[in-house]
Every structure is written in C-alpha cells, then in structure tokens.
Amino acid sequence: MEPIRKEEIDDQACGSLAPKSKPCPRPKPGEAAGGCSFDGAQITLLPIMDAAHLVHGPVACAGNSWESRGSLSSGPSLSQYGFATDLSNNDIIFGGEKKLKDSIDYIAGRFAPPAIFVYATCVTALIGEDMDAVCKEASDRLGIPVVPVNSPGFVGSKNLGNRLAGDALLQYVIGTGEPELEASMGVNLIGEYNIAGEMWDIEKLMNQAGITLLSRITGDARYKEITWAHRAKANMVVCSRALLGLAKQMESKYGIPYFEGSFYGAKETTYSLRQMAYLLNDREMERRVDRLTEREENRLSHDLRPYRKILKGKKAVLYTGGVKSWSVISALKELGIQVVGVGTNKSSDEDVQRIADRVSDDTEYIPEGGASRIIKTVRERKADIMIAGGRNMYVAMKEQIPFVDINQERHKAYAGYEGLLRLAKELVDSIANPIWKLASSPAPWDKEDSYDR
Amino acid sequence: MTVKKRSKPVSVNPLKIGQSLGGILAMQGCYRAMPVVHGSQGCSAFPKALLTRHFREPIAVQTSALQEMDVIFDANRNLEEALNAVLSKHRPDIIGIIGTELSDVAGVDYQSMLKSYKRERNMRGGLAFSVTLPDFRGSLESGFSVTVEAMVDELIQQAGLRGQRNVNSRQITLLPGSYLTPGDVMELKEIVSSFGFEVIALPDISTSLSGHLLTGFSPLTRGGVPLDSMLQSLQSGLTIAFGASMERPARRLHNALGTPYKVFQGTMGLKASDELLNFLHQISGVPVPIRYCWQRENLLDCMLDAHFQFAGVSAVAALEPDHLRSVSEWLDELGVEQKALITSYETPAVAEMERDVWVGDLDDAEVLGSGADLWIGSSHGIAGAERIGAAFLAAGFPIWNELGSYMNVSVGYRGAMEWTNKAGNLLMRREAEHRESSVRHR
Numbered sequence: 074m075e076p077i078r079k080e081e082i083d084d085q086a087c088g089s090l091a092p093k094s095k096p097c098p099r100p101k102p103g104e105a106a107g108g109c110s111f112d113g114a115q116i117t118l119l120p121i122m123d124a125a126h127l128v129h130g131p132v133a134c135a136g137n138s139w140e141s142r143g144s145l146s147s148g149p150s151l152s153q154y155g156f157a158t159d160l161s162n163n164d165i166i167f168g169g170e171k172k173l174k175d176s177i178d179y180i181a182g183r184f185a186p187p188a189i190f191v192y193a194t195c196v197t198a199l200i201g202e203d204m205d206a207v208c209k210e211a212s213d214r215l216g217i218p219v220v221p222v223n224s225p226g227f228v229g230s231k232n233l234g235n236r237l238a239g240d241a242l243l244q245y246v247i248g249t250g251e252p253e254l255e256a257s258m259g260v261n262l263i264g265e266y267n268i269a270g271e272m273w274d275i276e277k278l279m280n281q282a283g284i285t286l287l288s289r290i291t292g293d294a295r296y297k298e299i300t301w302a303h304r305a306k307a308n309m310v311v312c313s314r315a316l317l318g319l320a321k322q323m324e325s326k327y328g329i330p331y332f333e334g335s336f337y338g339a340k341e342t343t344y345s346l347r348q349m350a351y352l353l354n355d356r357e358m359e360r361r362v363d364r365l366t367e368r369e370e371n372r373l374s375h376d377l378r379p380y381r382k383i384l385k386g387k388k389a390v391l392y393t394g395g396v397k398s399w400s401v402i403s404a405l406k407e408l409g410i411q412v413v414g415v416g417t418n419k420s421s422d423e424d425v426q427r428i429a430d431r432v433s434d435d436t437e438y439i440p441e442g443g444a445s446r447i448i449k450t451v452r453e454r455k456a457d458i459m460i461a462g463g464r465n466m467y468v469a470m471k472e473q474i475p476f477v478d479i480n481q482e483r484h485k486a487y488a489g490y491e492g493l494l495r496l497a498k499e500l501v502d503s504i505a506n507p508i509w510k511l512a513s514s515p516a517p518w519d520k521e522d523s524y525d526r
Numbered sequence: 527m528t529v530k531k532r533s534k535p536v537s538v539n540p541l542k543i544g545q546s547l548g549g550i551l552a553m554q555g556c557y558r559a560m561p562v563v564h565g566s567q568g569c570s571a572f573p574k575a576l577l578t579r580h581f582r583e584p585i586a587v588q589t590s591a592l593q594e595m596d597v598i599f600d601a602n603r604n605l606e607e608a609l610n611a612v613l614s615k616h617r618p619d620i621i622g623i624i625g626t627e628l629s630d631v632a633g634v635d636y637q638s639m640l641k642s643y644k645r646e647r648n649m650r651g652g653l654a655f656s657v658t659l660p661d662f663r664g665s666l667e668s669g670f671s672v673t674v675e676a677m678v679d680e681l682i683q684q685a686g687l688r689g690q691r692n693v694n695s696r697q698i699t700l701l702p703g704s705y706l707t708p709g710d711v712m713e714l715k716e717i718v719s720s721f722g723f724e725v726i727a728l729p730d731i732s733t734s735l736s737g738h739l740l741t742g743f744s745p746l747t748r749g750g751v752p753l754d755s756m757l758q759s760l761q762s763g764l765t766i767a768f769g770a771s772m773e774r775p776a777r778r779l780h781n782a783l784g785t786p787y788k789v790f791q792g793t794m795g796l797k798a799s800d801e802l803l804n805f806l807h808q809i810s811g812v813p814v815p816i817r818y819c820w821q822r823e824n825l826l827d828c829m830l831d832a833h834f835q836f837a838g839v840s841a842v843a844a845l846e847p848d849h850l851r852s853v854s855e856w857l858d859e860l861g862v863e864q865k866a867l868i869t870s871y872e873t874p875a876v877a878e879m880e881r882d883v884w885v886g887d888l889d890d891a892e893v894l895g896s897g898a899d900l901w902i903g904s905s906h907g908i909a910g911a912e913r914i915g916a917a918f919l920a921a922g923f924p925i926w927n928e929l930g931s932y933m934n935v936s937v938g939y940r941g942a943m944e945w946t947n948k949a950g951n952l953l954m955r956r957e958a959e960h961r962e963s964s965v966r967h968r
Contacts, residue, residue, distance in 0.1 A: 100567050100591035102604040103611025108575075109568030131627045131661035132537055133544025137572035140906055141579070153909065159537035161662050165631055175535035195566050195628045199597060226566035227594050227628065444584070445743050464575065467584045471748075472741055512739065 100230055104443070106464070109226030111194055113234020116142065117315065118190050118222065118241075120266045120291040121299065123149035125186040127156040129173050129204060130194025134226070143268045143483060147293050151186055165200060170207050177211045177219055187296040188218040190241075198225035218296075220245040235264075235315035242290070242299060243322055250300025252287065258358070259287025260349050261302050263320055263331075265311040267292030271488035275336055278369075278489055282362045284349050290316070303327045307352035309334050309345060336488035337496075338404030339370050369490045377408070380497035385409035387504065390451045392416035392439060392461040393479050399427035401460070401479060404487070406431065408497050414439055414450035416461075444468040458504055473512050475503040529872050531885050538889035539906065541844050542870040543923060545659035547573040548669025548704055549624040550587050552677070555729025557752040558619040560745070562608050564590045564601070564636055564656075565626030580924040581708075581735045581932050586747045588612055592628060601634040609643060618746050619753045620653040622673060627660035653753060655680040665870035666923060667846040670704035671771040674729065677756075678775045682782045685760050691783060695763035699785070700727040701776055703769025705849035705922065706793070708736035709933040710941065714768065717802065717818070717938055721810040726759040727751060735932060764809070768793050768937075769848035770875035791848070791875055793937045794945065795856035796825060802938075821939035828943045829860065835950040836860045842895025842914075844868040844888055844903035845922045847876045853902060853921065854881060856942060860949075866894035899956070900949060917952040 100107065111134060119126055119142060128135035139155030146152070158176050160169045173191070180189055189211075193204055204221045212219040224237035252259070260279070265272055272292035279286050288294070288302035303323065308331035310320045320331035330352050334345035343366040350359040387410050391398055398420060402412050414437040417425050425438075437450050444465055451459055451474055459469045462480030469476040477499050479487070487496040546563055550573050553561040563570035570589035577585040588611075590604040605623065612618065625636055640656050643649075657676045659669045698718055702711045711732035719725045734749030751759075760779075765787035767776040776787035788805065792798040799822070807814050840863040843853050850869045857864055868884045868891045869876055876883045884890055888903070892910040895901065901911035904922045911918040925931040935941040 099593065100589075101607075101611070102591045103562070103588050103608030103615075105567050105589050105591040106571070106574075107567060108571040109566045112568050112571065127536070131544075132540050132542045133546070133572070133627075133661035134568070135537070136540035136542050136661075137544050137547060137576055138568075139540070141572075141575060150909070155537075155539045155906075157537045157540055158535075159540070159542070165662060172535055179535050195592075195597075196631050198594075199628065199631055225594075226568040227592050227597060229593060230567070443745075445745065448743050464578065467578060467582055468743060471584065471739070472743060473739075 104441075106443075108231040108234075110224045110228045110230065110234030110237060111192060111226040112138065113231035113236075113315075114192060114222050114224035114238040114241075115234075116231070116266065117235045117238035117291060119152050120144040120146075120289075121188075121190070121294045121296055122146040122152045123186060124188045124190055124296045125151055125154065125156055125180045125184055126190045126192065127158065127176060127180060128192045128194060129158045129169065129176075129197045129202065130160060130192075131196055132157050132159040134192075134194045142266075144266050144292060145268075145270045145273075147273070149295070151184060154184075156180060160196065165196065168200070168202065169197060170202055173202070173204070173207050174211060177207070178215070181211075181215045181217060186217070188220060188246075190220045190222055192222045193225045195225045195227045198223075198227070218245065218249070232315060236318050239316045239319035243319060243326075246296075246299050247323070248300070248303045248327075250297060252301040252304050258283075258353050258355065259285040259305045260353070261288045261290055261305040261308045261329075262286065262292070263290045263308055263310045264316040265289065265292045269484055269486040271336070271486040271492065274486055274489040274491050278342070278346060278365070279349070282346055282350065282365050283358055284346070284353070284362075290319070303329070305329055307331065307349060309349060311335065335400030335403075336492070337400040338407050339373055339490055339493055340407060341400050341403050342366075342489050342493075343370060373490045373494060376494055377497055380494075380501050381409050383501050383505065384497065386411070387457040387500075388413045388454060389458045389460055390414035390439075390447060390454065390456045391479075392447050392459070392465060399424055399431055402428060402431045404493055404496060405460075407493065408500070410458075410500070412436060413454035413456055414447070416440075416447070448472055448474070458500060473509060475506070475509065477503055529877050529883050529885060532890050532893070534889075537887045539887050539892075539910065541868060541887050541891070541903075541906070542661075543576075543666040543846075544573065544661040545664045545666070545669030545672070546624050546626050546661070547576065548666040548671075549622065549657055549659050549673040550574075550585070551577065551666070551704060551731070552670045552673040552729050553587075553620070553622050554585065554734050554747050555727070555731040555750040556620050556677075556756070557734070557747060557750045558744075559622065559747045559750065560586055560588055560612050560616060560618040560620070561622045561624055562588045562590060562605070562612060563624045563626060564592070564605055564634070565628040566592045569626045569628065576924050579926045582929075583735050583737065584748075586745060588745075597628065597632045597634075601629055601632060602636055602639040605636055605639065606643065613647075616744070616746050618652070620677075621655075622677070623654075623656035624673070625656060625658040625660070627662055630658055630660040653677070653680050653684060653756075663871075665846060667704050667769075667771050667848055667873075668871070671769075671774060674701065674772065675775040675778055678728070678778045681756055681760060682778070685757055691761055693763050694724070694761045696722065697724040697726065697759075697762045699759045699762040699765045699779070700725055701765060701767040701772040702727055702729075702731075703767075703772050703793075703848050705846055705852070706768060706937065707932050707934055708732040708734075709935045710793070710937045712736065713935050713937050713941060718766065718806060720815045720818075721806045721812045723806075723810065726755050726762065728756060728759055737933070764788065766790070770851070770873065771848050792852045792855040794852040795859045795942050796822075796829070796939070797859065798852070798855060799825075799937070799939050799942060818939060821943070825939040825943045825946075828946055832946050832950040833861065835953050836862050839863065839899045839953060840865045840897065841900040841902060842866045842868070842891050842898040842916065843921075844891040844901075844907060846870055847873040849922055850883065851875055851879055852936075854879065856936075856945065860946065862900070865898040866891060868894065899953060902949075917949075917956040919949050919952055 135157035208219040208221040287305045310333045335341040350362040416439045458475040590608040730751040765776045767789045779785045901916040
C-alpha cells in the first residue's frame, strides 16, 4: 500500500499553528466566491448538536445561514435553532453587550443547553464588543460554559474560520471534563461533520473493530464528549485543512499522536482503521481490524462488479470544497474512473502532493475558483461527469453535464465501504440518466430535415 | 390594526432575511447584470447559497471581499479592485454596488467613490449605481424595493429626459414586488398583455430564474430585462406596482417623468384578481378575455368545493410584509381564522391592516400560532410547524424542500385556485393522518 503520510510535516500549510510563508490566501475582490471565517467557524461547531449557537450581530449573519448544512443529528436538535442578538441601529451606536448578556440568560433559562457558543460577526468585532468578558461573566453566573468564538467574517477565509473554531475548542472546551467510561482505547475523529450521516457508517465500522470512538469533533457530537477529548489515545484528522492545527496542538499539549486519513474509498478506509489500531498499540485489535477489512473489502468488490463495468474508463472532473480531493480520487480510481481535472484551490501543498501521487501526468490542475474554468476543463477533456459542490451544481445542469454533489449540502453518505457502493450507484444513476439524451436533442420542428410530403 | 412585538432579547429562528439578499435578487431580474456586495466574503456567499438553493439556478453576485485591515484603512480600494475585475473580465451591462452593515458601520463612502470611478473610466452605455442595505433595518422586501428604486433613479439620470418624452400609452411598466415568484411575474405579464398592452417588467425574474436551457456559461445574469428595454420603459404610459413596497419606485417614475401609477397591495384571491382585471378592462376598453372569465368561475367552484375543508380551520402565517398582507386577504376569503400573522419588520402596509400583526421570528410564530391547523411560511418553518402539529404550506423565501416552488403561481384566479387546492389538500391529508393515529392508539 502506498504511504499516505509523508514523514516530513509541512508546517507552513494553512492548517498549521503558525502560517509563515503561505497563510490562508486572501480572498480576491471581484473574483472571490467562498464563505467567510464566520461561516467556517459555524461549519466546525454547529454539529455539536445539543449546544446553543448564538450569533452576536445583525440578523442576516444568522438569518441567511441557519439550517443550511447537511450535518445530521441522532438526537438533540438545539443546534438547528437559529439564535441571533439581532442588533439594531441603536445597539450598534450604544453597544450590544447588554443585549448579548440578556440573550445568553434567555437561552440558558428557556432551553437549558449544556453549553452556549457565541459567535462574533464583522460588526460586533468592528465596534469593539468585549465578547470574551460577557461570556466569562455569564459562564460564571449561570454555571454553564459560554464559549466565545472570535471568528468574524472579515478576518479571512472559511478555512481560517475552521481553525479559529478549533482554537476555541482547545482553549475553552477540551480538557474541561472527564470521560464517563474507561477510555484507554479511545480515538477522536477530528474534522468529520456527519454530513448525510457519514459519521454513523464510520462509527459502525469502528465498533465492529472494537475501537472506541471517544470524541466526535464534531459530527453529531454532544458537548460533553468534547470536554474529555484529551483522554484519547489517538487522533484521526479527517479534514486536514481545517483542523490539523487542533490535532497538532493536542499532540504537543496532551501527547496524543495523530494521523491524517480518510474514509473515501475502500483502500483509504482500510488504511485508516489499520492506522487507528496501530496507534492504539494493540495486537489483538490489529488482527481484528485485518479480519474486518478483508471481509468488507471482499464483499464490496463483489457488490461493485456491475457498477465497475459501467464506470470503467469514464472520465471525471473533480472540484471539491471542503472534502479532500486526494481521497476522493482514490475512491474514484477504485471504481475505474479516471480523474482528468482536479481543483486544488483549497488544498495545502501536502494535499497537492498527495493528489499528484494519485493521478496521471496529464491531469489538469484547476488552481482557483470560477465555474467557467471548471466547465472548460470538462469540455476540453471530454469528461463524462463533474463531481463538485452544490454551488456549481446548477452551473453543470445548465451545461447539461452529469453531476454528483460531494460537499456539505449533499444528501448521500459516501464514507466507508458502504459509502463507496453508494457513490458508485450515484455515479451510474447520474451518467445513465435519460435526461441527457432528451435535453440535448432539439424539438421536432427545429430538426433540419423537413417532413416529406 | 396594530403592530405588536413580543419582548424577548434574542431572535430565535429568524424570519428576517438580510436586506442585501433582496438587492441581489432584484439584480437577478436584469440581463447581463452583476451585483457587487461591499462587505466581507460571507455577505455575498450566504445570499448566493440561499438563493441558489431556492431557485435551483446559478446566481450572479460578486464581493469586494473586505478584510479587517481593509475596513480600517481603505475599504474602497477593495471595491475598486472588485469593479476593475468584474468590468474587465465580464463586461456587465449593469452593476449594482450593495453596501452592507459592515461598510455602513465602518462609514465607507462608496457613493462618491463610484461617482469618481465612473467619471475617470468614462463609463457610458452601462448602468452603475449603489445602494446601502444594512441588515439592522428592513428585510428582504425593503432591500429589493430600495434597489429597484436606485435602479430607476439611475435609468432616469442615464436617459436624461426630464419632461420631454414620447409617451407610449400602449406600454405599461410592471414593478413586481419581491414576494412574487418567477411564475407570478410571468402570469402578471400575461394578464396585462392580454389586454393589448406591451409590458416591461422591472426587474423581470420570470425570464432569468424560471429555468431555461441557455448554454455557454457566464458569471453574469443570464436572463431578465435587458438594458435597452429598461430605458424604453421610461416611455411607458402607466406604471403598475404589485405590493406596497413597490410604490416608492413607482413614485420616482411619476415624479421624474409624470408617469401615472397604480399600486395593487393585494395580489391573491378573488377580490384582488377582480380588482386587477377590472382595472385593466377599464383602462384598455378591451373586454376581459374569455379565459379569465372561465378561470373566475373555476376559482369560485373550487372555493365552494374547498369550503368544507377550510371551515373552522385556523392558520398562522410568517411572511414578509407585503406577502403577509396578500395572503391574509386570501385567507379572509376562505373564512380561515388567522391565529397569528408574523412579519419581519413594520411597514405602513401592514400597520394599516385590519388585523393584529406581530413583528417577530419563527419562534413567535410557534408560540402565538400554537394550536393552528395550517402553517404558511418558508422552509425554515418546517420544524416549528411540526412541533405545533400544523400542516405546512411552503410560501415565501427560502423554500428548499419542494421542487419547482419558484414556479408556483399565486396571482390571478389561477393562482388563487392553485393555492386553495394545495392548502385544502394539505389539510385533508392532515385530517386523515390524525384519524389514523387515533385509531392506532386506542
């Protein structure tokens, strides 16, 4: 098997502690498309399902964004509520701290959440609200954690917001609690957000292998479980760009080893499970994992046979946002799909290296956003399908290009062995759909040859 | 009668949608246009995602991508950079700069910046204007109408024809409010033109967001009213505005050009449709086309059939002000008890309604509407409707749980009939479900 993690760690990547030469790139006016840091912070923290998430600012930051993410919950749904301090003109002139305090009290009194996350926005940061102090005071008075998240939109990109949310977890949450059960064999999953329920497929596999999932950071998480994340024996970073820094800091602060892995594709899934068992340093567990992965891989390759037949030799253009391109490439390769173009705008240098290891030499790299660029690649390379995020979905539809959604808004889970099967089915259903033929043929009266009379 | 507000320090499940989103929406109804949001990246990314989800279409919008230091030192440098990029790359016909709460609080003067930019670049032939749409005032509706107003102002300036114009009395300018779907706008255009008028809708989302198969990707808007039609609309003999919020742009046209205008505050139900068709009949002298006479009978028959379903039923509606007023009038005609009417902000139009209206959020809708049978509002209300056990009727913005909702028609007799049947069916299904569950649990 090819090694996934190179020994030298690129500490200048965006997700690292101290970005030196290459920080998160500055968004370009007039050419930028992605979300802001506030968006990024919410993506990371909203999957903590039982907590209340209060946005301190004018209403639209919350109003335009609540209920827009596909993180599923197995129980509590308080994080689906949209809370906003809804600042008015006067609040901005005279300060919104009083309103923030009242809002926190109101939420604590009515919903009794285990914790409240309070998000700064551009406006509250600009007028200099002392959110940390309000949160600390409320926290002391109410006896529940009130966590300030200082990630207003204008500090930078979405990725930076992910990182700042990780910092908030590290500073205020991780290490403040102790696990209920013995955690000697526990693993944390970092940067897995349970989009479309992917976490549940992963959890099932881990359970089958006897690996304890200690803390979910943060897909379908409960606040409490994150407080004891520092007791884990290993960390797995699922989305590297976002929370690698968190894993690095946990390594230096608590001595928890980490690895970067993925659950897209059978190979990567097997590798990730093996790596967990290896880091937990348990021979018996390693054997169990081997048996499990072998059985699952065999079953999968049997189930995949009919799909592989159709997908073999098909060409795809891949343009992911949050999901790591390289791991999806592995998954597609297993299905016999050739990736002829791949987006790299959100990949760290390390990720780009991993992509290069997995694609052929003539694959086109698409360094920056812009739907026209993606479509050009699809056309030039004669790709059969476009795999990208929801933002580009309707662009593809207009161009009548088969499309599979891979980002946070998607409705299907593609992780693990089951997930690869689902992905294969989705790809086949999309490519083989009758609509492509129907849409591309003209109306009868527009056809060139006229009726023979 | 009165506008009330529950006292609560925090907004729980907001109904309000940022004004800038309304501005972006208005721009989508213009051909080859590009709104540039003057704020941080999220100020354009969130509306873009939300609009895409609702309309299932690509949405044209760009950002000046403000960052901390830009706000402190010189935010307009970003805007200039954004304008340069957009102009040189895409050559839009229309540019609308949308100022956000961020540029507003920071006190950025982009109006005068735009002025000097236009002077320096000698920008002619295109339309460029700016609006300030901070989120701490108004909502989607006001953002939309303020943007249309600014657009109209700029058109008048551009044409420079104060007082001297060739009035075309057979041409009517439509100003459709923000709550009307592309399907609604299409229907209105059809109704008005069936009386022999030429119609120019401003903006016209019916040709941009209704779903069409244009190929050849462009980051600009791919449909909507073209600039030359917009300029031509200044010659119209009459302006018809739908929704009270559109009165101000109509008044602009009146003040500058003397174009008379008529505002229809309600657009839903029998009475509103009667009023519209009778008005068109009066001003055109053309008899009401036979298909509308048929539709009127169809609607009355449908209301007769449905009245068993609606008798004794109560509803809660959470919508933007103009939309709320329109829906409330329709509910009146059906004899539905209106348990609670919630809107995003206070406007004169809702203040003069004969019912109590609450300015609030979807949590207020849940509390005040507790016990209601029918919930009318955006997809954000699904969870709340479920909690109070009401049937959920998707309306307003955003709707993401239904296909084709952007093509729903609520105006005219046909629209009223569609809504009446849809709501009746929902209530019927709910009744059946309740019956089943009562059997099961005996």
